[in-house]
Amino acid sequence: MSFEDDGSQKPSIQALKTKPLERSFALARLGAGAGAKIVAHSIANIFRGEIDRDQANREFYRRQAQVLADELGKLKGSVMKAGQMLSLYGQYFLPEEAVTVLSSLQDDTPPVDWRIVAPVLQRALGRHRLRELEIDEQPMAAASLGQVHRAYRRKDGLALCIKIQYPGVADAIESDIRTLSRLLIMTRLTPKGLDLTPVFNEVREMLHREVDYESERHFTETFAERLKDDPRFVVPRVLGEYCSDQVLTTTFEHGHSVRQETVQTLPQARRNRLGHAFLELFLTEFFRWGMVQSDPHFGNYRIRVDEQGEDDRIVLLDFGATRIFGRGFVESYGDIVRGALSRDRDLILRGAKAIGLMQESFPRSVLDAFAQMCELIVEPFNAANDPRTPESLRNAKGEYRWGDSDLPMRVGRVAALNALSIHFRVPPREIVFLHRRLAGVFIMLATLRCELSARDTLLCALEESARSSAE
The missing domain is CATH 3.30.200.20 (Phosphorylase Kinase; domain 1)
Known part of the structure; x- marks a missing residue:
């Protein structure tokens, strides 16, 4: 939970359903209502054309997810946190409309x-x-x-x-997880036949850590x-x-949000230094410490602007989502990054298979597409003269223009065109949390509109990681 004060005064919740029975009853009532809506939607689909049916399905998923999000927001506690986590995992198996709605649980929370x-x-x-x-x-x-x-x-x-x-949240975790898993099935937001047991096991473990x-x-x-x-x-x-x-x-x-004008109007050089510090911190956490604060919410980071000069500082808040990564995982992930930087696809796939991202049984086309995606992801770390980086994303010094980059969308297109999601349903839990923070790093540097070359910083982190593994 961030310590950011956005100045808004949302109406406070006057009573919490803290007992497992009353929480389960509230969710069961929601599930019963969802069941009736599913029947009505299915009957209506019989009389719709293919295009109308697709549009109706999208709107149905959005409404179902909105009802779910609204109810979870009222209940608070572990069931709402689990809903937040589903928006993170859900990008791999939930309809896009559902992910969008559930993501709103991250920021729009009334106090108690x-x-x-x-x-x-x-x-x-x-x-x-x-x-x-x-x-x-x-x-x-x-x-x-x-x-x-x-x-x-x-x-x-x-x-x-x-x-x-909040009172009672720790005691309600087990009951909340069981009820929410049944509710997802009742609302038909998850694909048939998909075993969500590993996802909910991870959510359960995460919840126990956060309380x-x-x-x-x-x-x-x-x-x-x-x-x-x-x-x-x-x-x-x-x-x-x-x-x-x-x-x-x-x-x-004290400090300012990175989106506030005070930070946004800092000179380019100062914003670059902040962005470089933020990136270097992440690389240090993962490759040197194996200990990553995995929640990239902007409220967890404040900027303390130096009114007298250039010594701006980053205030780090909320370490409840900190995760420990084993040395073996860090080494194998390092192989993926090294392979992507050097365009060595054998090294990329060796690292990916070692941590369960890819499997030997996958078609060669899928393995090649995954390697291609990894090579694209490291674009900001390419050499200044690398022709694969669009010229529009380099300034006159050859530095990467993070704020102008459409890299996340291009990566998404590669994944979609090659149907990676068919083989890559729910990745290892370490990857979900690591990439959550990694995405946060990109967004932070883009928001600061940084223009910097980070290749040497990444190579240095990889070298230090290799030395640590050898010792």
Whole structure:
């Protein structure tokens, strides 16, 4: 959950359905309504032509997904977070219309009334500790599993962020996952015959991690320690005396959203430095540490603009989605990247097969198409004189113009034209989260309208990774 305050005041939820039975009943009622709509839609399709039927199906998927998203938003907790995760996994098996609607769960979340979360804070910290704080009852950010309140420590005025977990969300995870999996089948949003057990197993594991505030505290402190000597980054300090298994308190770290005018109007050189720092951080996390903060939501990153000069800094927030990647996975993924940079398709496929992205049984055309897609994805890291990079995406110095690039759409076309989705249904879970962050890196650099060549940065990260593996 990000600590971004967008200034909006959404109506707060006055009551939470926290008991498994009442949550299951709410979802079951939704499923029953969906069943009746499916019957009506199927009958109407009999009388439609092929084109009208396709349009009707698209609209049907959109409506079904919208109803599902609306209900999940009201329930909060793990079932809503699971819906968010489905929008991430769903790009591989859900209708495009459903993915678009479910993605809205990422950002449009009403807060919960203070009287619901206040008892959680009181039980966690006790009255003595609470008297040390002055807390704003209006949350500055709200998400599916908890919300953040601004606070001040009375003795010295230290500004704080207090993240409070919604009551009952941890206990409802197992029931929510079972109910949601049945609901997806009832709404007919998933293809027939597709086994979603691995997807829901991963969602379940992810949910248990995200309600583990002690783990999030550990990762926050770990990132702070590893980046303490890097002046480009700011990580909030954890105040352990105001933490528990349901409460996480850190210092409040000010900054601007990357989309705000203050950041967007910075000189090109300063935006380039910010973009380079953001990219280098991701490469360091993955190739050196094997520890990646995998949620690329813009609210998790703030820009602290240096009013006196050029020492702008990136404030890093929310480490609840941090994932650990095994050395073997990192090495094999590195083979894919090295192969893509050098146009060595055997190396690309060796790495892809090692981590389960490709299989020996796939047709040669599919393997070649996958290798072609990988070679296209590394376009921003091509040499400055590489003729495969469109001239319009290079400035006079040969630097890549991230803000003008249509690379994601071109990659999508390659995948669609070669029917990769037929063989590439639901990828290994590590890939889903890694590519989630990787996409976030591209979007960040595009939003900053960076113009920079990152080839040497990537090659350096790959070399360091190889040295680490050899030691």
